[in-house]
Amino acid sequence: MIPIGFIEFGIKDLLETLVIALVLYYLYRWIRGTFAIQAALGLLFIILLNAGVGLLGFTTLNFLLRSVLDVGVLAVFIIFQPEIRKLLYNLGQNTSLDRFLGRTGSVDMVSEVIEAVRNMAQTKTGALIVFARTSSLQDLVDVGVKLDARVNASLLQTIFQKDTPLHDGAVIIRNNRIVAASCYLPISQNPNISSVFGTRHRAAVGISETNNVFVVVVSEETGRISIAKNGALSSGLSIQKLRSEMEASLGEVKEEGVGFSAEKADLEMN
Numbered sequence: 702m703i704p705i706g707f708i709e710f711g712i713k714d715l716l717e718t719l720v721i722a723l724v725l726y727y728l729y730r731w732i733r734g735t736f737a738i739q740a741a742l743g744l745l746f747i748i749l750l751n752a753g754v755g756l757l758g759f760t761t762l763n764f765l766l767r768s769v770l771d772v773g774v775l776a777v778f779i780i781f782q783p784e785i786r787k788l789l790y791n792l793g794q795n796t797s798l799d800r801f802l803g804r805t806g807s808v809d810m811v812s813e814v815i816e817a818v819r820n821m822a823q824t825k826t827g828a829l830i831v832f833a834r835t836s837s838l839q840d841l842v843d844v845g846v847k848l849d850a851r852v853n854a855s856l857l858q859t860i861f862q863k864d865t866p867l868h869d870g871a872v873i874i875r876n877n878r879i880v881a882a883s884c885y886l887p888i889s890q891n892p893n894i895s896s897v898f899g900t901r902h903r904a905a906v907g908i909s910e911t912n913n914v915f916v917v918v919v920s921e922e923t924g925r926i927s928i929a930k931n932g933a934l935s936s937g938l939s940i941q942k943l944r945s946e947m948e949a950s951l952g953e954v955k956e957e958g959v960g961f962s963a964e965k966a967d968l969e970m971n
């Protein structure tokens with residue numbers, strides 16, 4: 702124990718301080734650039750104001766601010782709910798079990814999807830295809846139009862054919878089966894997504910932020926092929942690149958290709 706003034710500071714305290722500092726640092730990195738950072742700054746401002754008001758002896762103001770802070774803990778969980786989900790998802794992913802369970806693709810399925818995407822890109826048919834890996838996405842399936850069909854290029858192209866009842870929304874593929882169409886996905890609130898991308902692409906990013914999924918998007922406007930995983934969008938993929946990305950994330954391929962990389966550096970957001 703080292704005495705600092707009247708405080709005794711030991712190895713245990715040092716370790717505790719380091720752990721808290723590390724947690725705060727990673728939390729900051731995690732919410733940096735999102736709406737949550739504004740909310741966090743707001744909360745910090747109220748805490749500092751409350752401390753100042755307390756020191757100056759303004760009892761009524763102090764009481765009011767303390768009342769606001771009393772509900773602060775609950776508010777934090779409500780305000781940061783998307784970030785907390787994201788954090789827990791990231792903690793849980795890339796574990797050995799996740800890797801084992803995540804191998805949901807088959808060579809046949811990948812080829813059928815690639816063929817459909819190639820044709821839809823050429824004809825500029827908008828498409829949004831979500832591959833559920835370890836996430837079941839059952840809540841989304843339940844509100845979509847339930848199907849149970851083998852993955853087939855013609856079927857996918859038919860589903861996304863404009864002016865047909867099922868073309869709006871996303872197709873969900875789980876365990877090599879098309880389990881639902883016309884599914885509504887959560888839209889990403891990430892401010893870093895370029896404004897050239899509309900709701901289809903934002904929905905692709907949104908679902909990949911909090912679920913272990915791989916998403917393929919075909920733009921109706923440009924025919925451009927994009928993928929989303931781990932909350933990041935990569936756009937303008939060639940068919941060859943799409944195949945390698947799908948094989949790496951879904952196919953029965955070499956071990957190092959399985960599971961998502963935590964690195965987002967090669968995934969452009971604009």
Ligand SMILES: Nc1ncnc2c1ncn2[C@@H]1O[C@H](COP(=O)(O)OP(=O)(O)OP(=O)(O)O)[C@@H](O)[C@H]1O
Binds near residue numbers: 888899900919
């Ligand atoms: N939350 C959502 N979940 C699922 N599908 C959605 C969602 N929001 C939009 N879509 C799909 O995207 C279509 C609208 O796409 P929009 O033009 O707004 O986006 P975009 O990213 O610019 O795509 P595109 O490049 O294809 O035009 C909708 O008709 C619907 O099929």
